[in-house]
Amino acid sequence: MTRPGVARALRAVAERGRDGFYLGEFGQGLIGLGAGEYTEADLAAPGADWVEPLKVRVYGHDVWSMPPNSQGYLLLRSLAIAEGLDLPASPRHPGWAHLLAESARVAGYDRLDVLHEAAKDLLDPAETARRRALVDPRSRLRLRAPAEAGDTTYLCVVDSDGMGVSLIQSNASGFGSMLFEPRTGINLHNRGIGFSLKPGHPAEYGPGRRPPHTLTPALITRRDGTLRSVVGTMGGDAQPQILLQVITRLLLHGEEPGQAIAAPRWRLGTGGTGFDTWDAPDDAVLDLEEGASWGDGLAAIGHRVAALPYGSSFGHAHLIDVRADGMLAGAADPRSLVGSAIGR
Template sequence: MAARSAVGEGAVTWETKTVEGPDGLVCSVDRLASEAGTAVLRAGGNAVDAAIATSAALTVTTPHMCGMGGDLMALVAGPGTGPAQPLVLNASGRAGSGADPDRLRAEGHRTMPPLGDVRSAPVPGCVDGWLTLHGRLGRLPLAEVLAPAVELAERGFPTSPMLAFLLPKLAGVTGCDELVEAGVAAGESLRRPGPARMLRAIAAEGRAGFYGGEFGERLLEAGAGEYLHEDLDRPLADWVEGLVLEVWGHRVWTVPPNSAGVLALAGAGIAERAGLGADPDDPAWAHLTVEAARLAGLDRPRGLFEGADGRELIASDRLDARAAMVDPQRTVLRDDRYAGGGTIYLCATDGDGMGVSLIQSNAKEFGCHVAVPGTGVLLHNRGIGFSLEPGHPAEYGPGRRPPHTLSPTLVTRPNGSLRALLGTMGGDSQTQLVLQLLARLLVTGDDPAAVIGAPRWVLGTEGGTNFNVWEQPAGHRVRIEAHAPASWRPGLEERGHRVETARPDPAGFGHAHLIDFPADGPPRGAADARSLIGAAVAV
């Protein structure tokens, strides 16, 4: 089935289809990657194998969004994971032993340098994430799981419109020859021999083939003292206890801090307590979700860091107090007294009912615009989440993980059965978008196509980036998609919000995907048409 939203003048309709997958289903930002995942399912792999295969393919086809030089987080539920709760993996990298905040401050930096500086690139955790997931839960040999990605890299693949549009941003970046010199237009074939070689090394030698091989040695050279051998020897993927909130008759799970997923849970808890209704066309729906997200986000600047107590941030008394601040007729954050991004999300399920919610990221487009020489791998810039304020709990320093916007989400029923896998890209807007997806799924009761294709809002600040939205709460403007209900803009403005109707923007409102597990039917999913080439592919 398909969902088509109402279209206003100049608006773009994101036509989204619900796909059923009784024998397995993969939703991702790229059809080629989704097909890589389902090929592994057909070969006898499980949902974890499919998720890794899809993720690996995306490192080849979408280097503007993710890569082996980035980070990964995931939740897994279903057969083989235990009955009590999902398994949760944090494979976000740590700053190298050479991390020196005083040196950056002495150079005049007040925030982490986002581009052209390797110091904003913690040791990437993506590959450790694959290996840890596969080692515990994978079914097929790793070489078979990575084979579709290797084939795409070696034989070539059609360049997506978004990749072709963004490739000129790499002009002048050393080590990007295979991307820059290709000079490809949308639809033209692009080969990536460097990543193919890295993937083959991982398939043959595992961790030693990547962190202890060509990539690791070249990373040490590129780091010029930022990293030491022991930084690469240290495993970067940890099984952690999931963070959960009971809301709207379900249990919603995410990765605990340093993940920002806690803000999505807090937003949902505030919205439920504030009386969020089931009609998204009502401007009160938009207002209450905006207010819930903003009030949850107040904890972001100083409350999100590695080791933060996520349970404290979603404690009932805390959420009650925040919900009590909500005025249904007026925005509360009128002053400061209350003081695309480069990410992919994918979800996969198999015929046995296992589900994987996985997110992988460069942070900002091509990351920090530093390539590991000779490998074709660009480094992420997740280090921009660090603070340079002396004594800040998230201060840049050796061995530390930065605060992450990554917010993969998994939903279970009270009896423990799997209800949904969902998530999105979008920097600081991820938790805002996850809140809206949860509300449409669990309160309104929309099917996957309607949830994913529905109009969205995101918060922005004047002259800001999508990674500093929470620095000035009073400066927020609400950007709404042009196909939003006609009532949204006047209804929000009447309540004191600054509102902007966005021009067609395929990257500014997330690329979300969803697999729903109905109690009385097969799994069904939808991929986001905003990604232009995304697809939900069934076995």
């Protein structure tokens, strides 16, 4: 298959930077597709910023992720909640999955109400403590639902100087909006699904605004500021839930990257799009991968449990760990048909 339009667009970027893309052939086609939603002035205005990442200190390390409009705060809040709980020593114990799942649930049940690009104080320690106190080690919490009811690529790299990059890109749904700019053949994402159409909502759709989104790239540093790990995953709403499990295995239980990545997982599921977990958080089922040892124990304390095949529905997580001696250990998720770990 050849994509000459994509090749022309990439050549324009190489020669003219962002203007070659947004003010060139692709931009003109996008304006035609937008039915008045986009103007040349919109495309001429830069839309990327350097931002301050969010951070929590857990298990003797600093874990970093993206600020709003990303849902990265859910990973960090979940980790902070879980660190204050009495996790079983073995990740095979049903209580391990229960406490992490409850940490994810109490961290995110109100995401649709509070996540927008200007959201502040989402990692307030007092609020984290309040939510932690809701977790019962013996029972699944009943949550109040809000008032109303992808396709992702992740890569990470560490160079010989110790510089690490945790990078994620996504169309949202598999082919995004299903629209293709006709001149170049470039398809358009549908990240606009994160907007609210409710008047007055803090994430209401409007000009010049950015939608809440699910992308949660992460990195981990030691107390002295040196890089420990770069990690991320695809998985829609489940990205913070997947990384909560991987990072806990890595930092608390001392598992090797390959173990932490390949181990069975749970996720909060609805059987829907992968972007609707928090529409009705109390209706979410705890999906378990085949091979997980937690099923009977979780059902006994009130979780609705469903077993699913080991595979892509539980994300494709990838990780590079920097050892204290500077050696690197990487792992690509065996659930991915195209993921790979390469070193030299």
